[in-house]
Amino acid sequence: MRAYAILMMLQGHFIDTLLGSSFRDLSNPIFGTWSFLRGMTAPIFFFASGLIFVFLLMRDKAPFLENTRVKKGLRRGIELIVIGYILRITFPSLLSHGLYPGLLAVDVLHCIGLALLTLIGVFAISRYLKISYPLLLALGGASVFYFHFDVKYADWSFLPLALENYFTQSNGSVFTPIPWVGYSMLGGVLGYALNRRPQWAFGQILPLALLASGLSIHYFSSWVLTQLYEVTGWQNFLAHANFNFLAWRLGHVFISVSIFIWIAQLWRNIPKLLLRIGSETLVIYEVHFVLLYSTWFGIGLSSFWYRSLTPAQAVFGAILFLLFFVLLIAHIDRIRQYRWPWWREKIAIATRIGWKWIKEAAVIFREKAILAWRVARVRVVRWYLRRTYSAYQASGEE
Numbered sequence: 001m002r003a004y005a006i007l008m009m010l011q012g013h014f015i016d017t018l019l020g021s022s023f024r025d026l027s028n029p030i031f032g033t034w035s036f037l038r039g040m041t042a043p044i045f046f047f048a049s050g051l052i053f054v055f056l057l058m059r060d061k062a063p064f065l066e067n068t069r070v071k072k073g074l075r076r077g078i079e080l081i082v083i084g085y086i087l088r089i090t091f092p093s094l095l096s097h098g099l100y101p102g103l104l105a106v107d108v109l110h111c112i113g114l115a116l117l118t119l120i121g122v123f124a125i126s127r128y129l130k131i132s133y134p135l136l137l138a139l140g141g142a143s144v145f146y147f148h149f150d151v152k153y154a155d156w157s158f159l160p161l162a163l164e165n166y167f168t169q170s171n172g173s174v175f176t177p178i179p180w181v182g183y184s185m186l187g188g189v190l191g192y193a194l195n196r197r198p199q200w201a202f203g204q205i206l207p208l209a210l211l212a213s214g215l216s217i218h219y220f221s222s223w224v225l226t227q228l229y230e231v232t233g234w235q236n237f238l239a240h241a242n243f244n245f246l247a248w249r250l251g252h253v254f255i256s257v258s259i260f261i262w263i264a265q266l267w268r269n270i271p272k273l274l275l276r277i278g279s280e281t282l283v284i285y286e287v288h289f290v291l292l293y294s295t296w297f298g299i300g301l302s303s304f305w306y307r308s309l310t311p312a313q314a315v316f317g318a319i320l321f322l323l324f325f326v327l328l329i330a331h332i333d334r335i336r337q338y339r340w341p342w343w344r345e346k347i348a349i350a351t352r353i354g355w356k357w358i359k360e361a362a363v364i365f366r367e368k369a370i371l372a373w374r375v376a377r378v379r380v381v382r383w384y385l386r387r388t389y390s391a392y393q394a395s396g397e398e
Helices: 002-018 029-039 041-057 068-087 091-097 108-129 133-146 148-152 177-196 198-202 205-232 235-242 246-266 272-279 281-293 301-305 311-330 332-339 342-397
Strands: none
Touching: 002 029, 002 041, 002 272, 002 281, 002 301, 002 311, 029 041, 041 068, 041 108, 041 177, 041 246, 068 108, 068 281, 108 133, 108 177, 108 281, 133 148, 133 177, 133 235, 148 177, 148 235, 177 198, 177 246, 198 205, 198 246, 205 235, 205 246, 272 281, 272 311, 281 301, 281 311, 311 332
């Protein structure tokens, strides 16, 4: 599923970036179909990320603080956010203009990193409060979807730009955690279920249930949202009914997952290269971002042919683009052995140092918070005693 999502992303980004503006006609059945399928890439990718992470997380039965998947997930989440900012660096702009706004924009990697941190945070809450983990994930994912328009249209200008970009796309952010983290949380529900009942992946009940749910959401979710608005009067239900892309795409994700399950059941010997592509999504994303969007040195495909190709040129170029990455992953071990960029190791070191600082800061904050609470409690008691004594004196004088 991740291999499909990353390959769809590659061709989708290539064509969307380089296809000429005059050929973008949604009434054209070919372009309309391509646009519809391209719109499924992000929901499937976020859903699959949550599914896989929670599935692996639940395999480790150790306590929360000793769970290796928790530690790896925290490091991975921070690393993805750091890499997300590094990929947006364009050195010519940085040298001439300093910290330009696009450097602080939020993209897919930032959201995936926050999604991992969110899944771990919800897991910690479920363990602490003794509440069902999949229940919290389902409620959390539904809440993220429900409050999407509230967050989208709120005024976040009071925040620093780096934080504001996590809530609004007005400054150049392509993705924001709300609503996309919701797909990862809902994917985590299925990942939890498959961890507890792995045999479901080899039967027919799960894919049929997903297919039926997906079709029901596709055809009836707008009507259900309208009915919920009429019963509750909550405006968010009406907003989602009028612009129903989150639930609509969730239905498409369910349908896609059911198809992938059936493919996995029929296609027993999936090529190792295809599985490797699915496991190397971060490498593919990093390389494609630099090559396509002209980051770092301002030289890339977009700097030469931005929205200037004909459909035939765009399709042919997309095929070559995909072939390049297939060959890259086929020889990735050899490349890592001899020519892997040094900054990958530096990012890992920086992430470890950053995580150490965060843990130390958390300990210091906890100590300061406890001290502040004790001081505040003493002061409140003293204030209350003084106030009571003053009231007693006043009543005695009367």
